[in-house]
Amino acid sequence: MSNYDVIIIGSGAGGGTLALKLAPSGKRILILERGNYLPREKENWDATEVFVKNRYVSKDIWHDKDNKPFQPGVHYFVGGATKVFGAALFRLRQQDFTAHRTAAGLTPDWPINYDELEPYYTQAEKLYNVHGQRGDDPTDPPASAPYPFPPVSHEPRIQELTDNLKRAGYHPSFAPTGILLNETDMPQSRCIRCNTCDGFPCLVHAKSDAEVIAVRPALQYPNVTLLTNTHVQKLETSASGNEITRVIVERDGQREEFSGSIVVVSCGAANSARLLLMSTNEKHPRGLANGSDLVGRNYMFHNSIALVALSRRENPTVFQKTLTVNDFYLRAPDYEFPLGNIQMIGKTKGPMFREDSHGFAPGWTLDQMAKHAVDFWLMGEDLGLPQNRVTLNSQGEIQLHYEFTNQEPINRLRQKLQSMLEHLDMHPHLIPNNLYMGKHIPIAGVGHQSGTCRFGTDPKNSVLDVNCKAHELDNLYVVDTSFFPSIGAVNPSLTAIANALRVGDHLLQRLK
Numbered sequence: 001m002s003n004y005d006v007i008i009i010g011s012g013a014g015g016g017t018l019a020l021k022l023a024p025s026g027k028r029i030l031i032l033e034r035g036n037y038l039p040r041e042k043e044n045w046d047a048t049e050v051f052v053k054n055r056y057v058s059k060d061i062w063h064d065k066d067n068k069p070f071q072p073g074v075h076y077f078v079g080g081a082t083k084v085f086g087a088a089l090f091r092l093r094q095q096d097f098t099a100h101r102t103a104a105g106l107t108p109d110w111p112i113n114y115d116e117l118e119p120y121y122t123q124a125e126k127l128y129n130v131h132g133q134r135g136d137d138p139t140d141p142p143a144s145a146p147y148p149f150p151p152v153s154h155e156p157r158i159q160e161l162t163d164n165l166k167r168a169g170y171h172p173s174f175a176p177t178g179i180l181l182n183e184t185d186m187p188q189s190r191c192i193r194c195n196t197c198d199g200f201p202c203l204v205h206a207k208s209d210a211e212v213i214a215v216r217p218a219l220q221y222p223n224v225t226l227l228t229n230t231h232v233q234k235l236e237t238s239a240s241g242n243e244i245t246r247v248i249v250e251r252d253g254q255r256e257e258f259s260g261s262i263v264v265v266s267c268g269a270a271n272s273a274r275l276l277l278m279s280t281n282e283k284h285p286r287g288l289a290n291g292s293d294l295v296g297r298n299y300m301f302h303n304s305i306a307l308v309a310l311s312r313r314e315n316p317t318v319f320q321k322t323l324t325v326n327d328f329y330l331r332a333p334d335y336e337f338p339l340g341n342i343q344m345i346g347k348t349k350g351p352m353f354r355e356d357s358h359g360f361a362p363g364w365t366l367d368q369m370a371k372h373a374v375d376f377w378l379m380g381e382d383l384g385l386p387q388n389r390v391t392l393n394s395q396g397e398i399q400l401h402y403e404f405t406n407q408e409p410i411n412r413l414r415q416k417l418q419s420m421l422e423h424l425d426m427h428p429h430l431i432p433n434n435l436y437m438g439k440h441i442p443i444a445g446v447g448h449q450s451g452t453c454r455f456g457t458d459p460k461n462s463v464l465d466v467n468c469k470a471h472e473l474d475n476l477y478v479v480d481t482s483f484f485p486s487i488g489a490v491n492p493s494l495t496a497i498a499n500a501l502r503v504g505d506h507l508l509q510r511l512k
């Protein structure tokens, strides 16, 4: 059995980043990743392949609370879900770290405050090449440094929308974005600013995903090893149950075992919970680190709506994800609770509209609809509830029990956006009464999954301690989005990345 100083399971935002942070230590680090490298092929940028044929979505089947099977939007590759992410790299807002009232109840306090994570957010923004501009967004948390790169510029139609929003008294700002773009020297820029970014893999490796930014650079160190197609099945402990002694994997169909002084789980929130729940033994009969019975509970994934406004004028924008509006993040003039975040999403392409969308714009082809679409993504906070949880069925497959929470704010946010647009220069709309196609994201849209192993100070109320070490085991850590006690209403990756850097500092001390 091969022995390592650190074994990291999963190579996404959390695990990949941690590997890079630990790499210069010279310690023997093993990354175990169930997927392979995402193939670089023309299909990376083909909307039909990516969105209709789900070319890069795993074949996994999960089950809902009624045991109904569904295919979750999970991506098992080196780099994890960041291979297809939209690269919107937001910090949580300062208020997200403290208990706050929402329409559906109180969120929990985090065991650390914003100031403790701030230096790591700054490091994370530098590492992941975030482009942005501080100060325009009234909810911007304090930052110790400017963004490392200037904001990604708005194209004319989005600039026009920005100007109109400002004129109407709102505070639109540049969305913080992790891409390797140099707008002042496009011939040298790795990113070509194309229209197949959000939701697509980047064919030219110019997106700040965890493979490009973290895993590949980590592998430059001779002490770091990556095994792909290596699916971790179970973690075994010593007889005392106090430490992990063996990591059991299936690699290319064969069982293998590894051991590590420290074992870090970062499989994504649902799969990390699954791995811990699969690893029952005499000392941990409910699964590892699960004396509190909290492993798998408090699953969150945001209340999200993809909203397409169809306008009579064409929208020729290529890279659309440059604008965000947080005027209603904390409250609205007519509502005391947080509504959430508004941002753009990548420009919809014809095949991405469902065939039945024709009904919304009779006589129009799907391509015509796409040309006229202005595409928004609305995100509201969902609350971690104990009954919203990952469990395993008798085959060891994930069962995701989830009931939507805190729905009123996101519906209000949608109304706000619609009325904002009605009063802006986006009309006349395609059909007389303005046309909006809004789609609530169902539970299969697990992109923002988090919260199944929340961290905290009290072992009765949390799975992990403040350093993201399992309360009940001496050498087990979790560094993906599982640790979130609450999710806020901005995209989760930068927080997972910053936290991995923070946990990395703790581990470097421990490994000395």
Ligand SMILES: Cc1cc2nc3c(=O)[nH]c(=O)nc-3n(C[C@H](O)[C@H](O)[C@H](O)COP(=O)(O)OP(=O)(O)OC[C@H]3O[C@@H](n4cnc5c(N)ncnc54)[C@H](O)[C@@H]3O)c2cc1C
Pocket: 009, 010, 011, 012, 013, 014, 015, 032, 033, 034, 035, 073, 075, 076, 077, 078, 079, 080, 081, 082, 084, 085, 086, 087, 088, 089, 090, 198, 199, 230, 231, 232, 233, 266, 267, 268, 269, 271, 272, 275, 446, 447, 448, 449, 479, 480, 481, 482, 491, 492, 493, 494, 496
């Ligand atoms: C379409 C899409 C768009 C998104 N856009 C954004 C965005 O714009 N901004 C943002 O902040 N976030 C975005 N996200 C979310 C973001 O990608 C995730 O929050 C982030 O990747 C989570 O990091 P993680 O480390 O928790 O998990 P992941 O990045 O998913 O990594 C988990 C890794 O573990 C591996 N793994 C799982 N189980 C095992 C096992 N048993 N053994 C070995 N390996 C295992 C997986 O293959 C995977 O590589 C998006 C997600 C999707 C799907």
Ligand code: SF4
Pocket: 179, 180, 190, 191, 192, 193, 194, 195, 196, 197, 198, 200, 201, 202, 203, 204, 205, 206, 207, 208, 319
């Ligand atoms: S916009 Fe840039 S980062 Fe995004 S897919 Fe295109 S080339 Fe890659």
